[in-house]
Amino acid sequence: MSLSDHLFPARTGExxxxxxxxxxxxxxxxxxxxxxxxIAVIIICSFNPSSALIFPPERLSLRWYWEFxxxxxxxxxxxxxxxxxxxxxxxxxxxxxxxxxxxVRGRFPLKGLINALLxxxxxxxxxxxxxxxxxxxxMLNAPLLARVTAAHILLxxxxxxxxxxxxxxxxxxRIEEAAIIHGASPVRAFxxxxxxxxxxxxxxxxxxAFVVSFGEINATLFLTGPGLSTLPIQIYSQIQxxxxxxxxxxxxxxxxxxxxxxxxxxxxxxxxxxTTASR
Amino acid sequence: MSxxxxxxxxxxxxxxxxxxxxxxxxxxxxxxxxxxxALLVLPSLAFCVVSFYGKSDTGFxxxxxTTRNYVRALGDKFYLASLxxxxxxxxxxxxxxxxxxxxxxxxxxxIGPAARKKLIVLLLFPLLLSTxxxxxxxxxxxxxxGIVNQLLISSGATDQPIAMLYTEGAVLVGLISILxxxxxxxxxxTLITIDPSLKEAAAIHGASPLRVFxxxxxxxxxxxxxxxxxxVFTIAMSTYIISFLLGGPRVKLMGNLIFDATASFNWxxxxxxxxxxxxxxxxxxxxxxQFLGKNSYGAAR
Amino acid sequence: MAIVEVSNISKQYNKSWAVDRTSLxxxxxxxxxxxxxxxxxxxxxxxxxxxxxxxxxGEIRIGGQVVNDVPPHKRNIxxxxxxxxxxxxxxxxxxVAFGLxxxxxxxxxxxxxxxxxxxxxxxxxxxxxxPRELSGGQQQRIAIARSIAAxxxxxxxxxxxxxxxxxxxxxxxxxxxxxQQLLGITxxxxxxxxxxxxxxxxxxxxxRDGRIAQQGTPLELYERPVDAFVADFLxxxxxxxxxxxxxxxxxxxxxxxMRFPLARDANVSDREQVRLAIRPxxxxxxxxxxxxxxxxxxxxxxxxVYLGSDLRVQLRTRGGSRLIARAPxxxxxxxxxxxxxxxAVWRPEEAVVVAH
Numbered sequence: 001m002s003l004s005d006h007l008f009p010a011r012t013g014e015x016x017x018x019x020x021x022x023x024x025x026x027x028x029x030x031x032x033x034x035x036x037x038x039i040a041v042i043i044i045c046s047f048n049p050s051s052a053l054i055f056p057p058e059r060l061s062l063r064w065y066w067e068f069x070x071x072x073x074x075x076x077x078x079x080x081x082x083x084x085x086x087x088x089x090x091x092x093x094x095x096x097x098x099x100x101x102x103x104v105r106g107r108f109p110l111k112g113l114i115n116a117l118l119x120x121x122x123x124x125x126x127x128x129x130x131x132x133x134x135x136x137x138x139m140l141n142a143p144l145l146a147r148v149t150a151a152h153i154l155l156x157x158x159x160x161x162x163x164x165x166x167x168x169x170x171x172x173x174r175i176e177e178a179a180i181i182h183g184a185s186p187v188r189a190f191x192x193x194x195x196x197x198x199x200x201x202x203x204x205x206x207x208x209a210f211v212v213s214f215g216e217i218n219a220t221l222f223l224t225g226p227g228l229s230t231l232p233i234q235i236y237s238q239i240q241x242x243x244x245x246x247x248x249x250x251x252x253x254x255x256x257x258x259x260x261x262x263x264x265x266x267x268x269x270x271x272x273x274x275t276t277a278s279r
Numbered sequence: 280m281s282x283x284x285x286x287x288x289x290x291x292x293x294x295x296x297x298x299x300x301x302x303x304x305x306x307x308x309x310x311x312x313x314x315x316x317a318l319l320v321l322p323s324l325a326f327c328v329v330s331f332y333g334k335s336d337t338g339f340x341x342x343x344x345t346t347r348n349y350v351r352a353l354g355d356k357f358y359l360a361s362l363x364x365x366x367x368x369x370x371x372x373x374x375x376x377x378x379x380x381x382x383x384x385x386x387x388x389x390i391g392p393a394a395r396k397k398l399i400v401l402l403l404f405p406l407l408l409s410t411x412x413x414x415x416x417x418x419x420x421x422x423x424x425g426i427v428n429q430l431l432i433s434s435g436a437t438d439q440p441i442a443m444l445y446t447e448g449a450v451l452v453g454l455i456s457i458l459x460x461x462x463x464x465x466x467x468x469t470l471i472t473i474d475p476s477l478k479e480a481a482a483i484h485g486a487s488p489l490r491v492f493x494x495x496x497x498x499x500x501x502x503x504x505x506x507x508x509x510x511v512f513t514i515a516m517s518t519y520i521i522s523f524l525l526g527g528p529r530v531k532l533m534g535n536l537i538f539d540a541t542a543s544f545n546w547x548x549x550x551x552x553x554x555x556x557x558x559x560x561x562x563x564x565x566x567x568x569q570f571l572g573k574n575s576y577g578a579a580r
Numbered sequence: 581m582a583i584v585e586v587s588n589i590s591k592q593y594n595k596s597w598a599v600d601r602t603s604l605x606x607x608x609x610x611x612x613x614x615x616x617x618x619x620x621x622x623x624x625x626x627x628x629x630x631x632x633x634x635x636x637x638g639e640i641r642i643g644g645q646v647v648n649d650v651p652p653h654k655r656n657i658x659x660x661x662x663x664x665x666x667x668x669x670x671x672x673x674x675x676v677a678f679g680l681x682x683x684x685x686x687x688x689x690x691x692x693x694x695x696x697x698x699x700x701x702x703x704x705x706x707x708x709x710x711p712r713e714l715s716g717g718q719q720q721r722i723a724i725a726r727s728i729a730a731x732x733x734x735x736x737x738x739x740x741x742x743x744x745x746x747x748x749x750x751x752x753x754x755x756x757x758x759x760q761q762l763l764g765i766t767x768x769x770x771x772x773x774x775x776x777x778x779x780x781x782x783x784x785x786x787x788r789d790g791r792i793a794q795q796g797t798p799l800e801l802y803e804r805p806v807d808a809f810v811a812d813f814l815x816x817x818x819x820x821x822x823x824x825x826x827x828x829x830x831x832x833x834x835x836x837x838m839r840f841p842l843a844r845d846a847n848v849s850d851r852e853q854v855r856l857a858i859r860p861x862x863x864x865x866x867x868x869x870x871x872x873x874x875x876x877x878x879x880x881x882x883x884x885v886y887l888g889s890d891l892r893v894q895l896r897t898r899g900g901s902r903l904i905a906r907a908p909x910x911x912x913x914x915x916x917x918x919x920x921x922x923x924a925v926w927r928p929e930e931a932v933v934v935a936h
Contacts, residue, residue: 031382042412106308114308121319131538215409232410
């Protein structure tokens, strides 16, 4: 079997298959280019030593990473982002896991509707969620940290619900029943047998909740304020008002790096495919 | 008589009562339901109510019922033009994503599963990045002193930088770049579920490869196109950061007007525009589904 | 209608030969079965004839024309797929009319021919239904109608009845056969069910490891299997090992110390180790006291099973071979009990010398 046979297992004896695949491959490269080109450009430019975006860079330098580390706003933004992402991921895991277990195990009416409601934040426009929550929080006079975190918890729950439900669907409930038969109390059986079995789903949900919070801007833009802004908000204001544009590239690459590390951890530790939990 | 002992062992297992079952599960649902009530349902309802009030210079709203905001949102040329622009750009984005995404999805469905998985991960990675980052890449490319202009000038194709940023075209490119992965993933997922023997059945009964595609593959991948189109269209409709950063002050989408209304403390107007945006998005999606059709093909036995 | 010729065809999959230098000629208008266990290459050969696969070596001719480079849609073939492969988005009528539509018939013409095909499979009246609204058996009939509506030159059937229950399967076998005779269409039928192949075919090729172990008419294959594999695959066969001997009355074989005559046309040499294949229903059992010498192979009854109208007797010979005999349950063997001593006998022409 040749390499092309391996890549394109032919199903029909159509002689022009390879020509067709070349055309399709070209279209695919074009589509991927549109998607990935801006990301590649940022990564390359972030190693640019000068303060203008010169492409390709004449030489590579870490200057803008040092500048990033020396810019208080950026570092504060990064710290707030990590804090908010960690807190909202934990809260989303607690709320989302309970809801998922209830949906899989429970017998009550309107199950489909409740499931749909739990997934609404996935399709609810971030802009409108942000404005509606801003008005709501203004009327309640809620503190800034609570505003952002509360919104991010809401945005993280659907990812946890979905990945935990798919783990629970794979878990054979008779294993939990067997634990009870062999002397475990029902509560103990749940925590010692079921919970460890669905742990990959929980971890995947947590990582997705973290990543969503870490990058969210559509709703977040309305909920931050003086003294509290996340890294994406800092990047946003730097693009608008900042004099030093290249630092944005460095900040963006830092964020990408963190996302990549998390995804690699997810794949390595749990052998999970990121395809399972994305929307 | 081993099968008998197995049965006696199995019977009690099926009667073991797990901790979370039946109505007890409802209590686990309570925290998330309360949370959704407090942070999704109530704010949305309050927002809808506020859209029927007048604005107030001292508070959030004047508390007097009025339909004035809606009359303005749907009657004023300024708002109508923006709604139309939003619809047009969203439709153009959706159409472009369909045209660019379908061949790529078709390619992905034809290659081996291992290579496909790697290429899909490459599509998912951008979705995990902040929108601002991906927009910033286009600013770096399209700006006055951006990379494209640098390359054009150094190659002698032009001596003056071309204005590409802050145009409707830039917004369109940004939206397509950011939303295309959703379309490709949705269509690919549908294409790979099509039973290959259907294509063989079409071929053996006389359909050329082109007609196999037109008569079998394309109609059977409609579900993926619909879900991809709905996702892309919905997100495009509520865009405001992409249009603000790439389109500048001239490209005013509904999202930007909602942002502006909020920034000028006209909460009721912002709320009314939001309701109009959500309703027009929903209505357009309904039309889109009608247009592209749903896959029912008769009730299953 | 057309003759189908396959000469010296090979196809490699993952470094092993799925079809290995196979040649076959299927006469115009005949019903030919490709029979074999799964993975034996019969489906691969069918897919090569359909044009879904390209052969690595050899030639395929349909109606005298070499079709190696002809894509499937130009081969004028009709095919019934294992899981029917009906188009879920088309109505029954549009499914059946598909081949006619592709061949460019006008709407009125193709509807007329499609309705005619539906009538042949007795599915008139369900034209507007979608496939998923039909039962498995009904979908099967639609798939058959679709494959014949455009009157193709060659009809391919890929284990079409494997998903049906036994009663429906037997019914469909005779319907398929009479449809084939009505249309006079050259038919290639893939199956792993030997009863099906024996009941329906004019010719059968038995596949083993990518090669044809034997081909011929059902009778030839059943009565004169070339080897133990064929004998055993086409209905179980009792295999007995012995030594060929030349005796005054002709060729004989010594089995477990007993001497049995061979058929007149047996092709053996003196002192050769031979293997005999005897069908269970061709084995006769004689009641025996266990002592007196008799002309038969001594054995004892190990177990008895009644399978509907059949009685199956499992025997163990003195030499340890296991034999199975099959007889109508109303025969006098019905009085046999486990432990009885018997003599197994057969007519010389019922024992076929097969390759080891």
